[in-house]
Structures are given as structure tokens and as C-alpha cells.
Amino acid sequence: MSADSAYRVETTPRLAQWRIETLSSTYRKSNPFRIGLWNWFLTVERNKQFCVKLYPEVSSLTRDQPPIASFVIKLVSSSSSSGRKTIVHPGICDKQLKNSDDFVWAVDTLFTGKLIIDVEFLDLKVAPSSGGEPASIWTGYPITKQSSFTALTALSRMLIDSIHTDITITTSDGSIGAHRAVLATRSPVFHSMFSHNLKEKELSMINISDMSIEACQAFLNYIYGNFQATEFMAHRLDLLRAADKYDIADLKEACHESLVEDIDTKNVLERLQVSHLYRLNKLKASCMRYLVNFGKVYEIRDELNLFIQNADRELIAEMFQEILSTWKGY
Template sequence: MNSGSSSGGGGGGGGAVDSKVETIARVAQWRIDNFGPCAYRRSDPFKIGIWNWYLSIEKNRYMYIRLYPEPCRVSKEQPPLANFVIRVSSSSGSTARRPPYVFAVQDRLLRTSEDFVWPIDSTFHGRFIIDVEFLDLKISPLNGGEACTIWTSEGMMQSVSNSNSLRCLSRMLGEGLHADVTISTTGGMLKAHKAVLSASSPVFESMFLHNLKEKESSTIVIEDMSLDACSTLLSYIYGTMKQEDFWKHRLSLLAAANKYDIADLKNCCEDSLLEDISSNNVLERLQEAWLYQLNKLKKGCLMYLIDFGKIYDLREEINTFFRHADRELMVEMVQEVLTVWKPL
């Protein structure tokens, strides 16, 4: 719930008090204490949903009320589709009480100050109130598709639930709460939980289901990972991994993801390695793609080398690579060359 006064400076001649908009839940209220016969005033920005909004008044022959989102990247890329009720009424201190003007608006796309302009009787002056109650705010996905409400309680509760689960898992890992398995690496020991490891990897699950040494000793020996790399693997499993740690240890994580059958992590590593292919690492990446059956990475490396002609810059490296590469990989590279260089 969004409540309290809006912040920021008003525009168009409004005083500090006159420009404030009070908000509670989905309702915004702007109290105008002094408005002359011919004037313009704009409110301070106020937040409802994911957008900052403005109200403005312009008065000459008619009084014009405008409601529009603050110009920014969000309102440009994903403008709101709004259902709202707007009301203009005399304030309690006004000497001339009259029935309020009420206007209901459905599915109005609001991008600029020209998208909602409401002309009303120009005899309003002195003190009055503008109320806006947003019945719904919809937003269109960036990749297209039907607009959907931003106020789906199911999505909000899911987000809260996910955040709480991650906090709990973070505590379990960081504080070793009721840890029941030890991971032994080349650089030290780490504590973890059999249930969490089993849920993330069928290989770990198999260790604890069958009468293997890991089940009997409650210890997993991982000799091919450093302490830091293994700690990063656990942080991925528990949902607490930092981007810089992933980047630093992604080759070790790729090997672990392949060894322990953690498909999502393996895909993340492949996508990351594909992003920064260069002449300095393309042959190494090609070998890793072949070793771990990463077809997307393999295709990317071959395209970099052959389609883009970078193979000419690596003549000496290619000779060394061919002396040690798998025979089937060499055949595939030759076939790729023949495909690209096939005469028209």
C-alpha cells in the first residue's frame, strides 16, 4: 500500500502546499486552496502502482483537468492502461457548495498529458478537491501480448513467498542450521543439508538413497573443486549466489553441473561462456563445448572461427589444437568448413 504525501517539487506556479498530493492505497487526493479565475497549476509527482503521476489544472473558458504519468523510460516502454474514477468537488471550507463532477474512465492508454483531458464547468474557484481512484492499472509485456493488471495478489504473494524462502535458505547455509552433511574439498570443509542437495541434483539424491559411502559417513568428497568454487556451487543451490562469484568460477561450475546433473546451472554456464567468445578463448571454449555436449556453445565457436573467418588469425593455435583434439570434433570442424566454403 502506498500512503502519505507525495514528494518532489511542483510545477507550473503551484505553491509548496498547494502542489502536494496525498495518497492512500489506490486513491490520490489533491486539495487546491487558492485557484484564481485564469491560471495553471501542476501537482507534485505522486506514485500509484509502478508509475509516478501528475495532475494539472488549466483554466480559461473551461477548467481542464489532466492526469498523466511522469515522462520516463517505464512510461514510454510500458505505458499504463488505466481504469479510474476522477472527481472534482468543493472543499468543506468553500462558500459555494455544489454537486461534484465525476467522470469514470475505462481502459485509457496514458502516455502524455494529452491522453486524458477533462473539460468541466469553469465556475470552480477558491478551494476544491480533485480525487482520483484507480480501479485497475494494466501493463503490456515488453515482448508483446495482452495487457495484464499490475495488482494481481497472487503474483504479489508469490514474490513475498519466494523472498522469504530465499532468506530461510540463506540462513540455513550461512549459519549451518541443522546441517547434516559435510562436503570435503581440496581447501576445506563446508556444511550443507541432504534434503536441499537431493532436491537440486539426482546424483546427490542417489548418494543418500542407496547404501553408498556418502550415506554412511554423511560426507561428500569433492576433490576436483576448490573451496571457493564449491562454496559458489552451494550458493547457487541455495539461491544466494552473487554474479561476480558465478563469473569467477563458471568453468568449475560447468564441470560440477555436468557431473551432478544440475541442468539449469549447466545452461546458465553455457549461455555465459557464449557471451564472451574471443580469439583468446575460442578454442578452449570449443573443447569445453565438445566435452560437456554444449551444442549451442559449439555452434557459436564454429561460427566465430569459420563463418566470421577468425580461424585465419589462429593458424599456430589451430595446429596445436588439431594435434590434441578429439577425432570426431576435427571431422565436424572440417565438415563445417566445407559447408561454409561450398562453391555457389
């Protein structure tokens, strides 16, 4: 038996078998093997008990979509003295496996001779990133994923190719066609516009004069599922304003989280004003901490003086309260 074959696990789409001719050491780890979306490992450890572990390889996929596994595992040993012996685990149902300690099977038998570790996967599920019930990768998951992808592609084409548009959005420097039904589904404000006898319904036109056509296109791309990271970064403040105005909570939260991530001396005062205007508590706390706790307030004195002259009085009071509270701690 070659050294490589001693660690190789044979597989079918749902079955894995590790054949160990002799277990001379107290610990052995298999080569990675593929079942479903993940690479897996088996390990055996022989001490006071005989322990078997099964776990997926550490990866971004395992972190973002850890497998929820149902399987039957058994140990089959054979030797010239004791013959063939099989020990079957009671079974695992819908257990999430992320690391090497999530499934550990300890048995009191200390095996001698040849050993087969047999794992039959009954199902593997993943939980949707958007929430909801886990779906099997072998049944509902691929169908659901394909259906969602196809639907988003079709929705994007409706916007890109102006297929049967029935509303026109006018911006500060141009206009874009869109669809009432899509806008109303994503925004309660748009829904209200089209449900009542307002001018937007009568004229089939929405005036968004505080947005450029590029920012509005990014806004619509998000609504239609045709969004690009580059345009998001380029238009975050415009998108935040639109998300707040038209009550699109998921877009507002995405902008909020993103604005927290790259605060610096050039943008911190603007971000602080934005956080106050749109009630973004996490962003406000991060800006305050950056300015006060890290002492950046002393590096932008000229900008701060101008900011104090023009900013909301309530916000200025909060800032000085934060400074006084921090000084008391020293």
C-alpha cells in the same frame, strides 16, 4: 496558478488527480507522480478528439517489472456556461502498462473550462521474475517477497554457520558441511544418492574431487541462495561441470548464457570444446560464428593447430563443415 502547479498531479496512495484550470495548448504532459512502485505520467491532447494517456515512467523497474494495472479513470469538467459534466471510462482490469500507447482514452467531447482527470487505482500487480501468477503489490506481493527473502537468508545461514549439517563434501583441497535435504531438493542426482543404499548415504560423505574447495563453496552458495556474481565469474567452468554432473538445469543454463557473452580469441577454442562436451548449442554456434564469419580463425593459427591435434574428431569435422559452408556464400 503557478506554472509548476499546472503540471502537478495530487496523489493519495491509490488516487491521482490532475486539475487543469485552462487547457490553452493542444498538448500537455503532467509532472511525474508516484503510485505504488512506479512514477507515472498523464498526458492530454486536444485535436479532433480529446485523448488521455496514462503510463509509467521509462526505467529499469518498468522494463523488468511492468505494472499490471486495474483502475477507474474519469474526466470532470466545469464551466460557467455548461455547468459540471463527468465522463467515466468503463474501467481497466489487469492491463500491463509499459509505454505511452498502452492506455489511450479518446472521447469526442472537446472540454472547455476547468478539468479534473481522476484516476483511482484499484490494484497494481507485478509478475514474479521466476514465473507464475502476478501478485498485488498491496497484498500478496510484499508478503511473498518478504517471505522469500527471509527463507533465503535462513537457508544461507544454515550453510555459512554449519547449522545441523548432516553430510560432508570432500573436495580436492578441503571439505564442507552441507544438508542432505537441501541438496536432494535441488538435484535429482543427489536425491538418488540419498534414497538408495549407496556409499554416500552410508558414509554421510560425497566425494567431489574434481572441484577445489573454493569452486565447491560457490556451487553450494548457488544451491543455498547465497550466490555472488564475482564467484560465479571466477568459477563458471567448474560450476558448469557440476551443474551438468548433478543435473541442476538452471545453473547450467546460467553458465551457458554467461559463457556466450565474453567470447574472445584467448578463450574461443576452450569454449568451443566446452560447448561440444556439454551439448551447449548456443555457445557452439557463437564460437563457430566468431571464428569463421568474423575471420578470427586466421588470428589464432598456432593455437588452432594445437587444438586440431587434440580435439574431438566430430567437433573438428563440424568446424571444417562450417568453414566450407561459409566460403560457399562468398
